[in-house]
Amino acid sequence: MTSAKYDVLGIGNAIFDVLVKTDEGFLGAHGMTKGGMALIDEARAAAIYQDMGPATEMSGGSAANTIVGLASFGARTAYVGKIRDDQIGRLYTHDIRAAGVAFQTRPAKDGPATGCSYILVTPDGERTMNTYLGAAQELTPGDIDPTEIAASSIVYLEGYLWDPKNAKDAFVKASTIAHNAGRQVALTLSDSFCVDRYRGEFLDLMRGGTVDLVFANEAELHSLYQTSDFDTALTQLRADVKLGVVTRSAKGCVVASKDGIAMVPAFPIREMVDTTGAGDLFAAGFLFGLVRGTGHEIAGRLGALAAAEVIQHIGARPQTSLKQLAQQNGLPV
Amino acid sequence: MTSAKYDVLGIGNAIFDVLVKTDEGFLGAHGMTKGGMALIDEARAAAIYQDMGPATEMSGGSAANTIVGLASFGARTAYVGKIRDDQIGRLYTHDIRAAGVAFQTRPAKDGPATGCSYILVTPDGERTMNTYLGAAQELTPGDIDPTEIAASSIVYLEGYLWDPKNAKDAFVKASTIAHNAGRQVALTLSDSFCVDRYRGEFLDLMRGGTVDLVFANEAELHSLYQTSDFDTALTQLRADVKLGVVTRSAKGCVVASKDGIAMVPAFPIREMVDTTGAGDLFAAGFLFGLVRGTGHEIAGRLGALAAAEVIQHIGARPQTSLKQLAQQNGLPV
Numbered sequence: 238m239t240s241a242k243y244d245v246l247g248i249g250n251a252i253f254d255v256l257v258k259t260d261e262g263f264l265g266a267h268g269m270t271k272g273g274m275a276l277i278d279e280a281r282a283a284a285i286y287q288d289m290g291p292a293t294e295m296s297g298g299s300a301a302n303t304i305v306g307l308a309s310f311g312a313r314t315a316y317v318g319k320i321r322d323d324q325i326g327r328l329y330t331h332d333i334r335a336a337g338v339a340f341q342t343r344p345a346k347d348g349p350a351t352g353c354s355y356i357l358v359t360p361d362g363e364r365t366m367n368t369y370l371g372a373a374q375e376l377t378p379g380d381i382d383p384t385e386i387a388a389s390s391i392v393y394l395e396g397y398l399w400d401p402k403n404a405k406d407a408f409v410k411a412s413t414i415a416h417n418a419g420r421q422v423a424l425t426l427s428d429s430f431c432v433d434r435y436r437g438e439f440l441d442l443m444r445g446g447t448v449d450l451v452f453a454n455e456a457e458l459h460s461l462y463q464t465s466d467f468d469t470a471l472t473q474l475r476a477d478v479k480l481g482v483v484t485r486s487a488k489g490c491v492v493a494s495k496d497g498i499a500m501v502p503a504f505p506i507r508e509m510v511d512t513t514g515a516g517d518l519f520a521a522g523f524l525f526g527l528v529r530g531t532g533h534e535i536a537g538r539l540g541a542l543a544a545a546e547v548i549q550h551i552g553a554r555p556q557t558s559l560k561q562l563a564q565q566n567g568l569p570v
Numbered sequence: 571m572t573s574a575k576y577d578v579l580g581i582g583n584a585i586f587d588v589l590v591k592t593d594e595g596f597l598g599a600h601g602m603t604k605g606g607m608a609l610i611d612e613a614r615a616a617a618i619y620q621d622m623g624p625a626t627e628m629s630g631g632s633a634a635n636t637i638v639g640l641a642s643f644g645a646r647t648a649y650v651g652k653i654r655d656d657q658i659g660r661l662y663t664h665d666i667r668a669a670g671v672a673f674q675t676r677p678a679k680d681g682p683a684t685g686c687s688y689i690l691v692t693p694d695g696e697r698t699m700n701t702y703l704g705a706a707q708e709l710t711p712g713d714i715d716p717t718e719i720a721a722s723s724i725v726y727l728e729g730y731l732w733d734p735k736n737a738k739d740a741f742v743k744a745s746t747i748a749h750n751a752g753r754q755v756a757l758t759l760s761d762s763f764c765v766d767r768y769r770g771e772f773l774d775l776m777r778g779g780t781v782d783l784v785f786a787n788e789a790e791l792h793s794l795y796q797t798s799d800f801d802t803a804l805t806q807l808r809a810d811v812k813l814g815v816v817t818r819s820a821k822g823c824v825v826a827s828k829d830g831i832a833m834v835p836a837f838p839i840r841e842m843v844d845t846t847g848a849g850d851l852f853a854a855g856f857l858f859g860l861v862r863g864t865g866h867e868i869a870g871r872l873g874a875l876a877a878a879e880v881i882q883h884i885g886a887r888p889q890t891s892l893k894q895l896a897q898q899n900g901l902p903v
Contacts, residue, residue: 255661258889289664289668290668291628291638291664291668291669292628292661293627293628293885294626294627294661295626296624305624324656324657324683328588328625331625332624332625333624335622335623335624336624554624
């Protein structure tokens with residue numbers, strides 16, 4: 238195994254976020270399930286956008302947020318995701334590169350526009366996402382550069398990649414290359430509705446060793462094992478994957494490995510503003526700890542710290558240097 | 571004089587804001603004058619953007635921010651400004667209409683893209699703007715609809731309109747129509763460097779009665795009369811315009827009319843985050859008071875309240891209902 242060029246390379250749906258504060262009534266009037274991510278087509282995107290209030294825009298996408306968070310901690314990172322060569326695609330490219338992330342995926346020259354997620358943030362800080370995949374639909378195995386994958390200590394993949402038609406092949410190709418190069422593969426389950434769509438395939442990925450590390454929140458874990466009992470689900474998770482990390486919002490996280498279980502508390506916050514990116518940034522901190530060899534408990538604390546930063550402002554990307562934030566809180570970076 | 575369809579109609583450069591937190595070093599390295607608005611061409615826009623960190627985007631433009639602020643107070647409003655029919659132009663159109671503003675200016679079908687301002691926000695909250703006018707260059711007198719102008723109690727114009735080549739003709743056309751219909755015309759001086767470019771013309775507008783009300787901050791007032799003495803400048807302002815309103819940041823504002831001078835304190839804030847939009851939102855509150863006939867002191871307090879809201883978060887548009895905010899603070903709306 239040669240030395241790594243990147244600590245973490247992420248692959249995901251490249252999505253531009255259009256965020257607006259709203260009330261519960263808006264969700265009800267539009268038949269949205271609060272807290273979830275719904276895939277929408279162009280017509281529904283137009284209808285939702287038409288009714289939405291004035292918005293704030295910024296680059297997003299689950300795995301991309303995680304990778305930007307890792308870069309903010311000081312990790313060497315790369316991202317693979319499909320945009321269109323349009324104005325929003327150029328904003329997207331700027332933001333991820335400006336964060337210090339290597340981003341070389343060839344933009345689509347035709348077809349749908351760069352993907353957008355219409356994110357409604359209710360007064361309690363909860364976000365409800367409506368995602369038009371757009372150009373993210375066009376990600377194929379051809380976008381996976383074997384050299385870059387093999388040069389990354391960890392390849393990080395999002396469950397959302399099961400939605401676009403060819404991205405799962407890109408996912409499996411990346412995992413195979415990574416493992417052949419002696420690297421690790423991590424997966425986030427993304428969303429409980431996503432788990433519901435692809436439960437069997439996700440379990441196969443875990444049991445067949447396509448992924449070594451799984452991130453899930455409680456809802457995703459319960460959906461995966463179709464049980465409302467946390468301990469039952471956790472026991473199954475430990476049996477199915479080398480390392481499982483379950484986030485539990487204010488209750489902190491649980492790190493489950495063959496060796497045992499570690500519990501890490503959440504990080505205190507002043508005010509919950511917008512949960513968008515909470516899970517993504519938790520994964521950033523945890524993966525940073527992992528690549529720096531801090532051990533699971535410190536990794537969990539780094540994850541909790543990054544999640545706490547991102548939920549205290551609008552948007553899914555850090556607004557401050559996570560490296561400095563970790564230093565100020567006595568955590569190793 | 572028929573009854574008004576709009577309380578305030580604003581005309582300005584339609585600009586999409588690209589905001590980033592940065593340090594003083596960035597301004598120095600790029601030869602930027604802190605706190606100002608510099609006009610940049612496409613090449614310099616590309617160079618600045620290339621070096622900027624990951625950004626947050628939202629609709630902006632000085633007069634547009636004021637009009638959105640007025641709508642947030644509950645006023646009936648319209649806006650005239652030129653965008654291109656591109657992705658950013660569509661975001662722009664959505665945001666201003668979603669705020670409740672009538673916006674019917676025909677977008678440019680070719681030529682430069684929708685204008686953008688690259689806004690650097692330093693740790694002290696001060697913003698430094700670099701504006702690529704883009705499609706805003708294409709505003710002409712043909713974009714001024716006489717019926718809409720004549721149906722607006724106040725026409726609000728920004729000094730920045732002196733920069734694009736044909737916008738000043740649109741400005742004068744609008745003022746003439748407004749006055750013929752018995753309406754009032756307000757002008758913001760926009761920026762001390764802008765005043766420096768067009769001092770003589772701005773004074774002609776005031777002395778010739780093309781404008782009835784002028785908004786200025788201290789730097790703009792000093793630039794207009796080329797004096798460092800505030801009282802001297804204020805005396806001249808009173809002689810040159812029916813109503814002059816001078817904002818003085820934390821020192822509040824001074825309202826100067828033929829009848830006398832009123833001083834209104836600033837509104838207390840918890841934390842200064844980003845001054846972008848402070849003057850624009852002050853004008854929104856003041857104009858709202860004016861159209862509701864509150865008297866100058868209450869109008870000044872409404873302006874101070876709106877300015878205080880906008881400087882406590884990133885971006886130049888209100889993030890909360892100004893109507894509700896005013897009610898919570900015992901001000902009439």
